[in-house]
Amino acid sequence: xxxxxxxxxxxxxxxxxxxxxxxxxxxxxxxxxxxxxxxxxxxxxxxxxxxxxxxxxxxxxxxxxxxxxxxxxxxxxxxxxxxxxxxxxxxxxxxxxxxxxxxxxxx
Amino acid sequence: xxxxxxxxxxxxxxxxxxxxxxxxxxxxxxxxxxxxxxxxxxxxxxxxxxxxxxxxxxxxxxxxxxxxxxxxxxxxxxxxxxxxxxxxxxxxxxxxxxxxxxxxxxxxxxxxxxxx
Numbered sequence: 001x002x003x004x005x006x007x008x009x010x011x012x013x014x015x016x017x018x019x020x021x022x023x024x025x026x027x028x029x030x031x032x033x034x035x036x037x038x039x040x041x042x043x044x045x046x047x048x049x050x051x052x053x054x055x056x057x058x059x060x061x062x063x064x065x066x067x068x069x070x071x072x073x074x075x076x077x078x079x080x081x082x083x084x085x086x087x088x089x090x091x092x093x094x095x096x097x098x099x100x101x102x103x104x105x106x107x
Numbered sequence: 108x109x110x111x112x113x114x115x116x117x118x119x120x121x122x123x124x125x126x127x128x129x130x131x132x133x134x135x136x137x138x139x140x141x142x143x144x145x146x147x148x149x150x151x152x153x154x155x156x157x158x159x160x161x162x163x164x165x166x167x168x169x170x171x172x173x174x175x176x177x178x179x180x181x182x183x184x185x186x187x188x189x190x191x192x193x194x195x196x197x198x199x200x201x202x203x204x205x206x207x208x209x210x211x212x213x214x215x216x217x218x219x220x221x222x223x
Contacts, residue, residue, distance in 0.1 A: 034209040038152075043202055043216050044144075044152065045213070046209055046211050046212075049209035049211070085150065087152055089152070089210070091208045095154055095169070098151060098152040098154065101150060101151060
């Protein structure tokens with residue numbers, strides 16, 4: 001099973017600041033890596049797939065990078081509504097696995 | 108427009124079973140897999156299993172292989188997940204999601220509470 005480790009556990013930033021979230025895989029997943037945002041009481045929302053591709057409805061403030069074992073999600077200019085848990089997920093091999101999440105708090 | 112709509116909240120006793128439905132619409136049902144994910148203790152998302160909506164083949168996380176069954180009804184474009192031998196630790200929210208292969212659309216979640 002591929003283990004995904006996210007850091008930091010919590011990120012507390014002000015609106016307009018840049019957020020950088022990290023996800024490290026225990027083995028090579030090439031670019032089969034996705035990022036999801038989950039707000040309290042809501043279902044997760046796909047932000048990034050293929051490590052760096054963005055669905056059309058996702059604002060370009062969200063960007064992903066990386067390949068192999070090290071990946072980054074960047075939120076270029078935080079907005080108050082970005083407060084949420086963020087998870088990475090690998091779909092390179094079964095079982096599909098998620099990281100433990102990064103909690104982004106907006107001051 | 109793609110929609111996945113799940114059945115409502117359930118309250119079950121320990122040892123009982125629960126069957127959750129995921130009604131899909133807005134796309135060709137047999138072209139995409141449906142996965143089930145739950146919110147594990149500590150707020151981590153846990154993948155449970157998936158079904159190939161075209162041929163009905165399934166794959167489960169090892170720990171759920173004896174207790175979870177995923178099925179589909181192609182005429183109703185609906186996927187079901189049954190969890191048996193429920194324990195208190197199974198009390199959480201369960202989600203279905205379309206696999207493309209990243210999970211691009213999700214159901215709203217179904218809260219299952221296991222309590223005596």
